[in-house]
Amino acid sequence: MEIVSPASHEIASLSTRVWWWFEEALPKRLTAMVIETASNTKKLAQDDPRRVTHSIKVGLALSLVSLFYYYQPLYDNFGVSGIWAVMTVVVVFEFSVGATLGKGLNRTLATLLAGALGLGAYHLANLSGHIGEPILLGLFVFIQAATSTFVRFFPKIKARYDYGLLIFILTFSMISVSGFRDNEILELAHQRLSTIIIGGSSCIIISVLVFPVWAGEDLHNLIALNMEKLANFLEHPSVIEYFKTSENGESNDDKSFLQGYKSVLNSKRNEESLANFARWEPCHGQFHFRHPWKQYLKIGILTRECAYRIDALSGHLNSDIRAKPEICSKIQEACTTMSLENGKCLRELACGVRAMTHPSSAKPHISKAKIAAKKLKLLLKSRLWEKDADLLAVIPSVTVASLLIDIVNCTEKIADSVLELASLAHFESVDPTVSPEKSQVGQGEPDKPLTEITCPQVVIIVDGSENENPPGPLTNRHIEM
């Protein structure tokens, strides 16, 4: 009989385990990782194909600018400074035209200004002899860096010129410090500026000419999309069915769709940065240079306020405490009308914004919703209720009704704000007597099928058919930039 020591046993089992890990577990895990990454990549690209074009554009710009190194005549002119053009492209090229323009202009102007000041500081320090020079230069750098860093804390400056100030500190320090060793400081400043201008302008040219992504257009669409999301919630069958006494189980399957409005709650920063970028953009498409981007932010704030109410409403619709059927049936009609008309109004507003037409067709919906709200109030006042109904059973439906009344008020504010935008941005006014199908086709390309024009939802709603199926979930691409 062979006696095996426990230690050798252990080593054997360890080596088997290691072997097993390399042979079995590792390949499996790696395969799973590769598959997951591939599917994530595919999703990312499908959600917004502009991401792929952007990546290609960056590669293109970099390869183009590298020519300053490869192509002899260009190299003879710029020498090693050509590398600044490469750096500029990497740092300045952003997803949208506005962001690229903002960064490019910030970088160029800051370099120009800081270069001039740096030269001045260098010459001033030069006067104070060889011992005083480094001390004075160090002092200048310190004061300049501390001041500029503090200025970056001002919210308004941070929003628009943060990058410019960073480059200002950088260039000033570089020019004034280099000057201490390098006597060709003017040449250095000149080369740096010209290569930055070359790099920056090639970024801007490529981002404007090759499949441009406009931040303003994104903001415009985001605002419309957010209103549509709220409309989707309000027109959703499961919201409408809350007041119906029929089985509620069936509406549970697409709860995820009801979560669509949630992204509206946190859209503030995204809207603000898009508006900041949009201000840099020249006129494009239907947007002029001084398009009222601030008004979009106002609409955004009101949309979010409405979304908060909808969030509260959603909590009630999903809660276990259900309203009593007999009470529900009494206020069903008014509440359903309010929710639907509200949703329709928001959708009309969104369509108006998208198509840049005067959303005059939204007004009838808001008045219908207001009439329904009045009716509801009268209904509640008229004591149609059984005298012995306990108040606790009434609470859920009354709360929901009251939230709906709130939402009607919010929607009215949004409508006012959109109308203000329409007059500020000179939206086209559409003849309301023209049937919506006609007017839509008239605005879109006439050859395109109806389902492909900018705002297909309008067809479902405006013609008054009680089709409660909302359109499929809208892609989120404008949000996840």
Place this chain on the structure above:
Amino acid sequence: MEIVSPASHEIASLSTRVWWWFEEALPKRLTAMVIETASNTKKLAQDDPRRVTHSIKVGLALSLVSLFYYYQPLYDNFGVSGIWAVMTVVVVFEFSVGATLGKGLNRTLATLLAGALGLGAYHLANLSGHIGEPILLGLFVFIQAATSTFVRFFPKIKARYDYGLLIFILTFSMISVSGFRDNEILELAHQRLSTIIIGGSSCIIISVLVFPVWAGEDLHNLIALNMEKLANFLEHPSVIEYFKTSENGESNDDKSFLQGYKSVLNSKRNEESLANFARWEPCHGQFHFRHPWKQYLKIGILTRECAYRIDALSGHLNSDIRAKPEICSKIQEACTTMSLENGKCLRELACGVRAMTHPSSAKPHISKAKIAAKKLKLLLKSRLWEKDADLLAVIPSVTVASLLIDIVNCTEKIADSVLELASLAHFESVDPTVSPEKSQVGQGEPDKPLTEITCPQVVIIVDGSENENPPGPLTNRHIEM
């Protein structure tokens, strides 16, 4: 009689106007601007004095790193590459330690990796002869830039390694492109890496040693502050007085104080970026390296949900439709108790988080609030109401009551989440029999007066006195970073 031509008249009036503008209007406007800027600057500095120290720290770091140029022995070693250290300081030095560490590590690692890959690409391209080399190099740069740019769109990577990828593209392009002209490419890569390490480490050392600003601590305080803001709203006299029939005019004066909770609604991005920075930070103060920062985000989400409800509640409290006094007086006690106990619970939780002690004293408050909610439900069920009360008059108070019940549920979720944090982060458990004053003084520095310790509010609340005056508005400094 002298005839004056209209043109000369115009010129005279124009010159007077121009003169007036330079003499009168310009100095006035300039003075006003200077005064406004000065007061803004003062406010910015007072809101968070760390901004001033940060600015001085950046100036200090830059002056220090400039020594590489001024001091001969250092210059002999690093030469012109010393400028990379200056650049690194400008770009890497951020407000908090976590952000600086994250950027510094990203920059160093990305430079190392991209430098190695760039060298590899250069040698590979070198093999293909003088004509093939630029083509192959251009291709490498294109593929690398396009791939890395696309990878930057992955949300998880964007959150933590965005800057690293930027530097990766930059360094790879620089090294591989420069290699085409410069034969001392290895020297270049080595100098760039070492100066970046020097610049980055001096940033990190200064930001850790000189008045450090920890993102983790900021997140910790922000979460506590947000809960306190909600508590301030719920405990505010004007909220409590809504149910009292006495005059309402007096509470209108400090409406601005009631707006404190609004900043909670939009705190998501701030919390997320702080949590991202905090993950880079080493252990500091009471925070260990793997402190459960994710749990803070969970609490943040729940706090925001509660804030949405409070926003809806605030809308009702400010609306013109007032509840009927006789109805208010009936539910007054229960609602006031709910609001107050809720506020106390939130304040206890905030205090617990701030002091890093187990917030066991919050539980009694939440149970009191729940008991009040139950009472309220019973009250509504028991039909104490006059049989002829119309429902419309009841709606406002019932809605407010129902929102308060909602808020109780939200608070309970927040409490559970904070308790989870307390166990995850091993918060100290305080003996509940010890009086709060004692336990507070025991934790704080014993020499400090009671009003200066971290969490003075606890004294007001835990000892059960019905002091409804909330503490003065808390400074907003942790939010406006």
